[in-house]
Amino acid sequence: MAEPHEEKEDQAEAHLNILRHSTSHLMAQAVKDLFPGVKVAIGPSIETGFYYDFDYEPGFTEDDFAKIEARMTELVKMDIPIVRKMVKKEDALEMFRKAGEAYKVELIEAIEDPEVSLYTQDNFTDLCRGPHLASTGQIGVFKLLSVAGAYWRGDEKNKMLTRIYGTAFPNQDSLDAYLKFVEEVKKRDHRRLGKELDLFSVSDEVGAGLVIYHPNGALLRYLLEDFERKEHLKRGYQFVVGPHILKLDMWKKSGHYENYRDNMYFTKIDDVDYGIKPMNCLSHIMVYRSTIRSYRDLPLRYFELGTVCRHEKSGVLHGLLRVREFTQDDAHIFLRQDQLHQEILNIMEFVHDVMEIFDFKYEMEISTRPDKYIGTLEDWNKAEQVLKEVLDGQGLPYDINEGDGAFYGPKIDIKLKDAIGRKWQCATIQCDFALPERFDLYYVDSDGKRKRPVMLHRVVLGALERFIGVLIEHYGGRFPVWLSPVQVIIMNITDEQEPYVRSMRDAMVSEGLRVELDTRNEKLSLKIRDGMVKKIPYMVVVGKKEMANETISVRVRDGGELKDIAVRDFIERVKEENLLRR
């Protein structure tokens, strides 16, 4: 049962959805008034507002928005009743056919009920399940936001329509609040912060989707890698390293050439074909196969910060979140069927611990057997059962994506939620029955017979590039001390303290702190400002007084001040934060 206040929230949300849905119809009505010959497709409310898809030959641009919005405002003022009517399917079909609304006809044909509901406002009638507001006069404030192409029914084989996005709210204040929120989100954009904090760049001279890490970005990445290596060693993983290119025959054997070729790059050496790896599993399989394995050896957990190259379509590249070369915290675990439950539990605990350290909440999904699959039904059912049991056993909620598993096995996807509620796919755990089969992997069981191991593919952070991008936005560039590329910046007030702060910097660096020095001949307020802009956690100020007392004054990025603290105590404080990952 929902709590009373939740019910209220649900009601408010439901109302907002109706408002937006009606605004979407209003926009369609305005567009049809203004642009004769336009055909309408679908126009739902969405999380951030609404959209409507149109088929119109010249298409629309944002220049058309003012005109459309003006007409919408007129229609609101006219306070036109929005009338619902149930009609027979055949009648609706005839009506939309006559009107030349081919998309509506297609939609109605797919409806099984004998009757469909229509909503009419003046000269505009739309097929719609509803509900809607009672009249256009009840519509609040709205704003058209962007145009975009969208395939009919989301299928890239279909015609591309023009989609107009907009948003709507009951009043101006809530619209303003939303637009302000959008601005805040822009300020957190990892591409913007990546530039401002000088973390990374991508260059069209080098190539699209290829990341160049600058010193601070590379340091951040190094800190994550260091974290990963320690955590994996702690959990019984072994490090392995494989090559970036493997003979094409390997990729044919594994099925990648057949199923993943479009995403791969190829090259030729001395007339032999090679494929650049899009995944790390094959080398790990070679390690497994390098000697005979006993049931006592399992599970074997091979870990690699493996860099892979994938040919992503040009239109999907996006900062660090979607690139063409990236490094996964990848592991392949070879184990017996009877170990599957415990091992997946281990991984889930691993994921949980890591998410907690970075202060992420997360959600889980199980993806089950697709229509096209390899392996036996029995294996699939068993594995799906195990995945469910593990999640049930933890008492954590999860969704099921029927038929969305990989062709070689079912999987658990973990979607993390960042500081402002957005979801990102990072960790995933995939069962694989296919590769052990294709590479004829086996172990010798207690009865002396050869048995086939199960293979798990899993990543925890996912791709370092994507994870770093998410981290930047999650923290808004204000990394916790242990992850800050620069933890401390020391500022002198006059030249007099310069040699002193230099030796202080050296002392801190030798204790493992990451320290910068600002000895520019500038006012303190400028140095503080620059330190704040660079989002450095600790700004250490040294003037005449501090030098005499061998203390420092520390301005803390996230608020507050450490007045006249001993250098030694400050160093210990930062060291502890490094250790505790704070």
Place this chain on the structure above:
RNA sequence: GCCGAAGUAGCUCAGAGGUAGAGCAGCUCACUCGUAAUGAGCAGGUCGGGGGUUCAAUUCCCCCCUUCGGCUCCA
């Protein structure tokens, strides 16, 4: 890949058929300064790349590349 928009100094942006401008950053000088921008001066650009139209193109046209907003796909 598809639809739409954009690309001007290191960054953020203005400009216009007659070969470009601001702020910040950079450099030089003065100021030696106590918690979010001291002042003055200097320097900085084949106006994304390639073709075309024109007496003349950074501006108009075509192609390409890249980026942005979406669609589709995904770590």
